Amino acid sequence: MDGKVIVITSGKGGVGKTTATASIGAALAKDGKKVVVVDMDIGLRNLDVVMGLENRVVFNIVDVVRGKCRVSQAAIKDRKIDNLFLIPASQSDNKNSVTPEEMVLVCKDLKNEFDFILMDCPAGIEQGFENAVAGADEAVVICTPEVSSIRDADRIIGLLYAKKITPKLIVNRIIPAMVEKGDMLSHEDVVDVLSIELIGLVEMDDQVIVATNTGSSLVMNKESKAGMAFTRIAMRLNGQPGLPIEIPRTQVGLFKKLGRRIGISR
Amino acid sequence: MTVKLRGTRHGFALTLDPTVSYEVIEKEAGDLFLNLRQLAKGANVSLDTGLADIPPDLFMKLGEFLKNRFGVQDVFNKIKAENKPAPEPHLDIQEAPGGCDMGEMKMMAGRVRSGQRVSAENHLVILGDVNPGGEVFAGGDILVLGSLLGTAIAGQSDRESAIILALDFRPTQVQIAGVVAAGMASSTGKKIEFAYVENGAIVVDNYVTANPFGKLPMLEER
Numbered sequence: 305m306d307g308k309v310i311v312i313t314s315g316k317g318g319v320g321k322t323t324a325t326a327s328i329g330a331a332l333a334k335d336g337k338k339v340v341v342v343d344m345d346i347g348l349r350n351l352d353v354v355m356g357l358e359n360r361v362v363f364n365i366v367d368v369v370r371g372k373c374r375v376s377q378a379a380i381k382d383r384k385i386d387n388l389f390l391i392p393a394s395q396s397d398n399k400n401s402v403t404p405e406e407m408v409l410v411c412k413d414l415k416n417e418f419d420f421i422l423m424d425c426p427a428g429i430e431q432g433f434e435n436a437v438a439g440a441d442e443a444v445v446i447c448t449p450e451v452s453s454i455r456d457a458d459r460i461i462g463l464l465y466a467k468k469i470t471p472k473l474i475v476n477r478i479i480p481a482m483v484e485k486g487d488m489l490s491h492e493d494v495v496d497v498l499s500i501e502l503i504g505l506v507e508m509d510d511q512v513i514v515a516t517n518t519g520s521s522l523v524m525n526k527e528s529k530a531g532m533a534f535t536r537i538a539m540r541l542n543g544q545p546g547l548p549i550e551i552p553r554t555q556v557g558l559f560k561k562l563g564r565r566i567g568i569s570r
Numbered sequence: 571m572t573v574k575l576r577g578t579r580h581g582f583a584l585t586l587d588p589t590v591s592y593e594v595i596e597k598e599a600g601d602l603f604l605n606l607r608q609l610a611k612g613a614n615v616s617l618d619t620g621l622a623d624i625p626p627d628l629f630m631k632l633g634e635f636l637k638n639r640f641g642v643q644d645v646f647n648k649i650k651a652e653n654k655p656a657p658e659p660h661l662d663i664q665e666a667p668g669g670c671d672m673g674e675m676k677m678m679a680g681r682v683r684s685g686q687r688v689s690a691e692n693h694l695v696i697l698g699d700v701n702p703g704g705e706v707f708a709g710g711d712i713l714v715l716g717s718l719l720g721t722a723i724a725g726q727s728d729r730e731s732a733i734i735l736a737l738d739f740r741p742t743q744v745q746i747a748g749v750v751a752a753g754m755a756s757s758t759g760k761k762i763e764f765a766y767v768e769n770g771a772i773v774v775d776n777y778v779t780a781n782p783f784g785k786l787p788m789l790e791e792r
Binding site for chain 1: 681683684685686699701702703704719
């Protein structure tokens with residue numbers, strides 16, 4: 305097997321990297337691919353909690369790097385999706401416990417066993433970021449429509465280009481009603497500043513909090529708009545790059561729809 | 571004057587008369603480099619005595635003096651160096667790579683992202699945008715043919731005649747020579763504006779209506 309390593313990063317914390325990693329990983333696995341999600345936030349482990357697997361953690365990524373266990377021992381199988389695995393972070397070590405060179409070797413091993421390896425990158429641009437990016441073939445940058453998040457994403461994009469990785473963009477937590485009133489930056493504004501390829505727009509969704517708290521997968525819920533958006537992002541990453549991007553909008557009546565059609569209304 | 575200094579593509583050239591005593595050479599070279607201020611830092615200096623071989627103790631002593639006193643990067647013999655390929659221009663790690671160096675002017679295409687810094691010894695032209703958090707720095711003018719949303723520092727260290735121009739002028743901060751304009755009222759953008767120094771303060775004006783260089787009677791070197 306010759307897998308693909310995708311790092312999911314943002315620079316700023318709290319924009320939805322972990323949720324996106326879990327959701328995209330689940331969607332790819334549902335599509336029949338063998339997927340592993342790796343929590344690279346060493347010292348602040350939480351991907352296992354989001355996926356509801358915290359009580360099954362025995363080994364972690366630091367153990368894999370140190371050779372204390374095999375990849376197959378550290379990879380925890382998801383409760384519902386058969387092809388989805390998690391390699392958790394260590395909670396007792398810190399970001400300096402592994403080096404980028406060691407991560408390149410681990411990524412090579414993982415590529416032999418999985419189709420997709422998703423790296424959940426920690427916030428920041430220090431050692432943790434370096435470790436997560438070291439073995440990556442591709443990168444997905446998550447950004448919310450806020451100036452602080454855009455500034456950090458811009459910095460990350462510059463660093464990724466310096467590492468010869470061309471990142472793709474997800475704009476997360478869009479609130480369509482606020483965008484239409486002009487109170488929130490639109491995705492066009494974000495793309496204007498960052499000028500990289502957009503692969504998905506994700507709406508603000510209360511279901512994310514429900515899914516995180518219950519440790520269930522967002523993409524299993526057909527009602528969740530965010531879940532559906534992540535499913536489509538996964539399809540774009542999985543060989544359907546041409547899938548049109550749906551722009552989140554408020555529910556509207558006939559006249560506004562007509563206005564949109566003829567281009568006089570957002 | 572027994573010592574002459576001029577700027578070159580790769581740094582500075584120091585022309586001197588090797589028959590004069592070392593003390594005189596050191597004093598005159600010191601005065602010249604003092605005027606350069608921080609421009610001398612990290613620069614390459616070629617020594618030209620008109621001879622193929624500079625007396626070794628003069629070369630050593632003057633080299634040490636320039637390096638220690640002004641932070642000059644390297645001192646070499648001009649005549650020997652001319653027979654060798656030109657040294658690679660020195661680039662900082664934070665520095666964005668590439669760019670077309672048109673003699674005195676640096677021209678770069680693309681986007682200056684947050685955390686990146688582009689600098690030029692003289693004029694700097696950016697074909698593209700400068701994002702918030704990005705920084706452009708020049709000894710002369712800065713022209714941004716795109717949106718300027720980051721920080722622009724022109725006319726370093728004391729060229730008050732320098733201007734900063736952008737097709738979409740919405741900078742975080744601009745500095746010209748020693749004058750800083752922080753917390754400017756944000757412009758609406760989408761019109762060509764430029765900043766210049768007038769009576770010790772930075773003024774921003776519409777480039778098309780003000781046409782600052784239209785009043786010059788004839789062409790002059792900038």
